[in-house]
Amino acid sequence: MKSKKLKHIELFAGCGGMSLGLEAAGFQLFFANELSPMAGETFAYNILDEDLQEKVSENISAKNVKWIRSNFSKSMLSERLRENPFKASEGKFTDINNLQDIKGNLLVGDIDKLLEFLDNNPEVVSEIQKEKIDLLSGGPPCQSFSLAGKREKDNHKNLLPLSFARIAGLVKPKVILLENVKGITSPFTEDGEKHYAWLEVSKAFVLQGYVPVCMMLNSKYFGVAQNRPRFILFAFRFDVFTKIKAIYSDNVLLEKSADFFEKVTQNRETLSNIKEESFKYFDIEDFPKLFNGEILPKLTRTAGKFVSAIEAIGDIRRTGVNYRLDKITNGYGSMLNDTFRKESVQGSEIKNHDPREHTFSVKARFRFYQVINEFQNGLRRSAIDLFTGRDVSEEKLERLFEEFSKYNLYFKDNQGEHYRRPKNIHEVDLLIKSIPTKKHSQRALHEFEPAPAQLTIPDDICHYHMETLRTMTVREMARFQSFPDWFEFRSKVTTGGISRKFEVPQYTQVGNAVPPLLAKSLGETIKRLLTRIK
Structure with a gap:
């Protein structure tokens, strides 16, 4: 009964x-x-x-x-x-x-x-x-x-x-x-x-x-x-x-x-x-x-045993793909869809998964954040110091290059935008100086950890995957918040200017929920x- x-x-x-x-x-x-x-x-x-x-x-x-x-x-x-x-x-x-x-x-x-x-x-x-x-x-x-x-x-x-x-x-x-x-x-x-x-x-x-x-x-x-x-x-x-x-x-x-x-x-x-x-x-x-x-x-x-970023959004990493609800049958997304079931939408495509466009400097910066996530704490701190223009000792610079040389960074030259490993620390430094930002709260997701608490501002977090140099989509943020994939966010996606004082666009709706x-x-x-x- x-x-x-x-x-x-x-x-x-x-x-x-x-x-x-x-x-x-x-x-x-x-x-x-x-x-x-x-x-x-x-x-x-x-x-x-x-x-x-x-x-x-x-x-x-x-x-x-x-x-x-x-x-x-x-x-x-x-x-x-x-x-x-x-x-x-x-x-x-x-x-x-x-x-x-x-x-x-x-x-x-x-x-x-x-x-x-x-x-x-x-x-x-x-x-x-x-x-x-x-x-x-x-x-x-x-x-x-x-x-x-x-x-x-x-x-x-x-x-x-x-x-x-x-x-x-x-x-x-x-x-x-x-x-x-x-x-x-x-x-x-x-x-x-x-x-x-x-x-x-x-x-x-x-x-x-x-x-x-x-x-x-x-x-x-x-x-x-x-x-x-x-x-x-x-x-x-x-x-x-x-x-x-x-x-x-x-x-x-x-x-x-x-x-x-x-x-x-x-x-x-x-x-x-x-x-x-x-x-x-x-x-x-x-x-x-x-x-x-x-x-x-x-x-x-x-x-x-916490749910990690890769568990939450790994199955919808690619945008431009028509993910169907009835095809999401495993993992975290499937669990959410079963827990909060809605029969009328089971065969439809998931919405709110449109990526935002980024300039080269933003993408290069996101790749830098992804790479330094792999560094040990002390060396990560030195990488941030280098990025923000603080003095870094010669010894630390040598260790930084040793670490950076293991990873592909994102460069731009006559051949266009592409990934490659840096040739020396000077090249890393030049790249960093070409992609400055005033937003020091930005960082990349850790793929094997839960997402951080504050996700109301879409520019604060970028994806963990090297082929995905972008911020989260509304759908990915909704996954982190445990919304099922059929839950569709309406109204404007983002807002700006004086409208910020009273408008509640999709990203803010998810983050405040x-x-x-x-x-x-x-x-x-x-x-x-x-x-x-x-």
């Missing part, structure tokens, strides 16, 4: 990574909210099966995508999809008036406008509460969030965690799942005082009646081909937490969470006095045994806990 799906609301939904993983874990989307119409277009296409570009071409309105606010009417879908979301929030048009406009849909727009709607429509809130929502999830920007002191009035992002918590307090889900970057655990200074955003967020949920459990994990431990540290907060509604604690009566995590909840509840007027020593997040690197699937998610990979495999593990843990207390 098939188990009943749990109900799930997704805030800060992005392109749909979290929702895809939670669906695979047994959750059904009740509604989602996302600020960016560009990310929303991808979400609608893959999660809600609605092709908004098709609707534009047919000149009809979206069915499952509603705008909370817009400067354009419902019939002007093309303009809505390219609208600056920060200006849209002041628009006079809205698509939401009652629960039917919300249920099963993606709501595009500012979460504070959604909160405003819920505040002004208590009957809708009451109807949502009757649905008994199991999970509210999302990843609001949190790095400078604090409950105390003066917030930066021009930084809207700093208030978003509070909006998230307030919506939780209104709809009263059983569990909250918050995902964020590692930076949320670093201290920041406000009004001369040191604050920790993760702690402040934890307090905000306690004030809404939720007991937090916090952890720092890494996606690579859950089968994702990326070394991606992530802060995760589970927060259980007090009655739900009480039932869980009765089952796991001697669990150290739950004891600390209960103590923190009581301390915050009893000191509502003096929250700034509750410092970081009052609570704790559990780091997977320090407490791996706690990640056993009881309260914290269970590890599916251990050190030495919650890895679906990680979301699935988190969802399965929450579902198991809720099933146990029924």
Whole structure:
């Protein structure tokens, strides 16, 4: 007998990574909210099966995508999809008036406008509460969030965690799942005082009646081909937490969470006095045994068995090839396609695999990065010093040439562009001086290691293979993030200039997403806990 799906609301939904993983874990989307119409277009296409570009071409309105606010009417879908979301929030048009406009849909727009709607429509809130929502999830920007002191009035992002918590307090889900970057655990200074955003967020949920459990994990431990540290907060509604604690009566995590909840509840007027020593997040690197699937998610990979770059993208290395989903039958890609199965697309070609064009200097630089990946650490450092114009001793230069002479670099001469081995260190130095860059974060993938954490900027990483002197395609980055190959990213591929402030193109959509495999593990843990207390 098939188990009943749990109900799930997704805030800060992005392109749909979290929702895809939670669906695979047994959750059904009740509604989602996302600020960016560009990310929303991808979400609608893959999660809600609605092709908004098709609707534009047919000149009809979206069915499952509603705008909370817009400067354009419902019939002007093309303009809505390219609208600056920060200006849209002041628009006079809205698509939401009652629960039917919300249920099963993606709501595009500012979460504070959604909160405003819920505040002004208590009957809708009451109807949502009757649905008994199991999970509210999302990843609001949190790095400078604090409950105390003066917030930066021009930084809207700093208030978003509070909006998230307030919506939780209104709809009263059983569990909250918050995902964020590692930076949320670093201290920041406000009004001369040191604050920790993760702690402040934890307090905000306690004030809404939720007991937090916090952890720092890494996606690579859950089968994702990326070394991606992530802060995760589970927060259980007090009655739900009480039932869980009765089952796991001697669990150290739950004891600390209960103590923190009581301390915050009893000191509502003096929250700034509750410092970081009052609570704790559990780091997977320090407490791996706690990640056993009881309260914290269970590890599916251990050190030495992480998914590497070559495992993740080796089978789609060549671009210009029509890779078909039904022909990807082995390895990591096949596993993702089976885990997040979609029958309607099984025979189609994979999309988003178009390479970007590069000049000779960029390709030569990428080859340099690939080669120095093979060097030992000390010698790699000397190669970088040579590249950045620092002084390198004669002894190091000799050792560098000895190492460079084992590899083909990428040169350009009268015969054109080609690979060959350098004749001397002077030739290496001349090549390096002809391919300068201001981007010192650039590097090549290590083929036998997971991809690095930050992949939102496509120029930062190049391929590991010597015949592939290019950045990652959107599809390759999606593989690293554990998206299945049928998941198609929509809207613009890249952006630039002033548009960067509000546009969310495909590369950014992938980089900002919650890895679906990680979301699935988190969802399965929450579902198991809720099933146990029924």
